[in-house]
Amino acid sequence: MSSSQPVSGDPPPDASPWHVSRRTFLVVTGVAAGGVAVGLAVVDAAAPDAGTVARVALAVNGEPVVVEVDSRTSLLDLLREHLELPGTKKGCDAGACGACTVHVDGRRVLSCLTLAVRLEGADVVTIEGLAPAGGALHPLQAAFIEQDALQCGYCTPGQIMSGVGCIQERHTGSAEEIREWMSGNLCRCGCYVKIVRAVEQAAGEV
């Protein structure tokens, strides 16, 4: 290791994986305590492949974050593995299940197919940011509970983010239309009937 790092604030070498990694780092700047990320790690400028690391400034659930990410890191892995926001789920990592659905600039996207480096200036909202912590639920979250539109709950964050998108896109004219526009979100527990009811209910409320 070169003498340029680690800097103060780094976790002790043995307690953290961060100092070892030359590829994926997280830098948090300008985030007050209680922000989405914890800890402070610093890019290892001496890393042989530092060229594949990029600095991206974005907002996650309203909090500004600056991250130094491996160019291979998906938005999904950025959220789950680096920002400690595991509410967004990985079902396939290949764009085929919808479990990883989040909102980027107000549109529903599959975070497993979105490279984090492309998100300069983006506004990302995840299931954790849909409603204020401890506060009132988003109408669709409440409708999911009321309709029992979930079982194991693993697809649920993606279903809800997708459902909010579906409502915003006004694809809720009929149950059939909702079914079509929600068919990118798999639910192996088979909650579809109730998911459609929940989206219908929330569409009437928002």
Next chain:
Amino acid sequence: MTRSQSMQPQSAVGAPVARVDGRLKVTGSARYAADHGPADGIEGVVHAVLVEATIGRARITGVDTRAAEELPGVLAVFHHGNAPRLPYRDNPFPDSINPPGERLRAFQDDRVRFFGQPVAVVVATTPETARHGARLVEVRYAAERVGTDLAAGTPGGEPETYGRGDVEAGLRSAEVRLEMTYRTGRNHHNAMEPHAIIARWEGDRLTVWEKTQWVADPRNELAAAFGIPQESVRCLSTVVGGAFGNGGRTWVHSVIAALAAREVRRPVKLVMTRKQLYSGVGYRPAYEYAVRLGSDRSGRVTAMAHDVRGETSRYESHADDMALGRMLYTTPHVAQTVSLVPLDVNTPTWMRGPGWSTAAYALECSMDELAHELGIDPIELRLRNEPESDPATGSPFSTRRLRDCYAIGAREFGWDRRNPTPGATRDGDRLIGTGFAAGAYATERMNAQAYARLDADGRVVVQSATSDIGPGTATSMSQVAADASACRWTPCASTWATRCCRPPRSRRWPGRWRASARPCRTRATCCAPGRRPRGHRPGLTASRRRPGRVVVRDGWLSVGTDPGRGETYPQLMGRNNRSHLEVIGSYEPPEESGFSMYSYSAIFAEVAVDARLGLVRVRRMLGVFDAGRIINPTLADSQAHGGMIGGIGQALLEHTITDHRDGRIVNADFAGYLLPVSADVPDVRAIYVDGEDREADPIGVKGLGEIVIVGVAPAIANAVFHATGRRVRELPITPESLLG
């Protein structure tokens, strides 16, 4: 909707209360195995990625790990050449559900037994690096001839047999004889949550955050693999993202993660990729099911021979329970053989409605074929063969309300409006058909143990070793607990968790009881501060002498003769200076109940088949279930929908296709292995016939989680025949099978 009545007045059981963990799940705060991290006190996690064999049967001749190891951030690469030898004590049933054979071990030899077998693991500081490293590991093989085709395989060992009467004589003398062979594709559980584990060692004690349906199993299997006491392993599993049977066993990747964690001295997280799940964990095996059936002209089935062949691995013999054909109908002459064909594949496992849903497809399609042959209504045909007692054992049924299921289903579905002639109903380009099938699933009971504590504030906490794979275990357990303690059910902020370090004799078979809830499963809380009825006086003096006369209702304890005199639990505890009361309760089913116990289903389906494209769409489906007492109708409906939708997949979409040249599954992803999506599922409805089953267990539940898929695939297949006049005897029914 018909709903089960509960025994007690003011009962929490039977109420359609909302899931206690609903808020956790809709806000993304429920933590599944791989979601745990620093917030849960797990610091310094590193990531493991498996390297899978790219050949179906071979000896490994070399593993080149240099490129991977040179990658900055890679901590270690393990494979059979450098992994420590593990003690691997035997861990047979009943401590595990490992089937007979030699289980697959973590890098303990140079054999490749199936395509996709883990042959190495890369551990790195980030997931990206571990994934990259896994791609750089080069494995060399000495290839051997691979056999993965069930049709071409030879059964290993003796078949399991069953017989009553003389089936050959019965068939010879039958007025009508039918012979047909049904085939079912291999189905994969494909729970949305991939199998995942975080393993952490502290000295020689191991903690795992694991995806499991049965928390004792990882404890037992990991203890056996590492040769450590069961007490040294702690398994934590709070919420599980679906399992459908695949979380019953502890698969080799879990041992690999623990091995890696021990070697690198860091907590290791291993999350399987979707592709790896097609070979790294179990599946519902493919079957060939031959039926020979003899009947008289009035539709009384006199003889039925069932010859079944199913796939298993070469290293373990997984057998599903194929008993449906023995007990569903009166049939005096029955013979059955079930053979297992060992192939170069990974070991299958139980998948929702294991065995019974496969057998129902063959049996219930053959009954439909007979009904058509004889010109008898399919439901009437079933009624003519309905037994009064279990024809396999002679024992009485504890409860069997299948006739009610038929009657309610026929009425609600509008069965009498059906034109019996196949291919006679059209809607534009679409051929419309309706189909019916019955099903049964054995009610199984195991030992269970639960700990209950009544706190001074009147809260009741019940704990047992289990995990919630989706049915709402914490919710239904807390309903049962509320009634058992005669407390008011209040949806407390549920802080339930499941852990298994010391105790529990509570057993769990994958999914078998994933039903309308049994007692003793997980930790459930019901708030019961106790309410004093207006105008009532405190004090419970008589109770000391005659505790049997104390009546508790709504958390208010009173003496039978004087309901006005009483007190709440908190008052009672305060008066006695107790901070809490606790008790451990056990349940052991009687050895011999003398009854035959099953849940039952009657499934009705309507399909539309595109006459030119062969595309089948389910238009509506109704399931009527005799599952005993329903703890929570809302949760039950969710279960029932899920089972029936799973049946749509089994009938029309799901199967893996293997390239028999090398044993590779060619559609090991969601693009090639199709699951039902929202657009495939219009109208699905469930009805439960009234009644509880007091023989089945103390709370009257027979089980719902499995029966809800049994009968679905044959109902759809029979509807496709009714729509088109074409009998496809293979699942899934694909467009090409209808066009050819």
